[in-house]
Amino acid sequence: MDFELSEEQHAFARTAREFANSEFAPHAARWDAEGIFPKAEIAKAGELGFCGLYAPERAGGLGLPRLDATLVFEEMAAVDPSTTAFITIHNMATWMLGTWGTDAVCARWGEELTSGRKLASYCLTEPGAGSDAAALKTRAELQGSDYLINGGKAFISGAGSTDVLVLMARTGAAGSGGISAFAVPADAPGVSYGKKEHKMGWNSQPTRTIAFDNVRVPADHLLGSEGEGFRIAMKGLDGGRINIATCSVGAAQGAIDAARRYLHERQQFGKPLAGFQALQFKLADMATELVAARQMVRLAASKLDRADPDASTYCAMAKRFATDVGFSVCNQALQLHGGYGYLREFPLERLVRDTRVHQILEGTNEIMRVIIARKLLEGDCELR
């Protein structure tokens, strides 16, 4: 067992840090304030391979282990969790398309997506099917050589600004076994988008509902086989949960870095804040929890890389733990900044707003507990 990163892994992280500092840091506050989706900068991330980090090579991806992908996402999220989180969703959808897409689908979109020239959304949630995603009602019916899709999705990240929709729709009976996955052109006739949602955070990426009204897609746009869609969606989310957890770890690191600087700079009662032991202890606890969260995320990523049978359980644990820690550390770093932490001149309030949703999406943290407890009570997960 070796907990140290290799030289190559350090190099990935360094490249991502330099990229985020030059391309995200100067603009992240404005993108948040003005609701700008930075497609040009995302495409620049794509030039470095960051839009297809773990997508298979057949789709033009780098095919890297999940662990290596976390190193890149973490560095970018330390500067801008919102933009980075979208890039992780794009990576997840692109991996699904590259893994289960037909040759025709891969040829049509693979390299465009892995290069970041085109973007993908992941479309599972519906107005009536959130945590209970297997209850989704959007239908896809095979008619000749096309599927005809009708229904609607809610809360879709990037919707209205992306090019491909990785869509889960019902082709069979009720339940998870009746669901299939598709690659749908985002501008296909019959696809329409709702208003941009007004959100607490994640403002550098749009979130919208999507309606499908007699949308035709060729039968070869099915990912995998009929009935396999829910399994594909959950496989995507195993990695997605590591990614979101990583965005929380990165944001927490960014918040701790800011707090360390501030504790030295700010003077009260005739000395720097860093001189107060109550604040030193707070910082020590924040750092300890951050390291625990990071190690847990890397453990889950390495289990996924090794196709460990307990990987999904570890991904759920890592997502639950790291997103709770990430939000709490950002919030405490805001507290260490006093009133200034509440102002938009400092990044803390943005980090708090951006990390809050990580406890909700890609499966809420309650649903993570459902997944973990189920495995434990079935006696299937030994935890050692």
Ligand SMILES: Cc1cc2nc3c(=O)[nH]c(=O)nc-3n(C[C@H](O)[C@H](O)[C@H](O)COP(=O)(O)OP(=O)(O)OC[C@H]3O[C@@H](n4cnc5c(N)ncnc54)[C@H](O)[C@@H]3O)c2cc1C
């Ligand atoms: C900004 C944002 C972006 C998103 N992006 C995407 C996206 O790109 N693609 C996509 O498909 N979805 C996306 N989502 C949707 C997200 O995954 C869902 O919001 C989430 O899964 C929860 O579903 P819900 O909102 O319907 O809440 P509900 O399922 O209605 O849950 C409400 C509350 O009840 C709790 N609860 C529900 N069932 C149980 C249970 N069995 N036991 C204990 N507690 C339970 C939940 O944890 C939650 O606290 C996004 C959401 C947001 C806010």
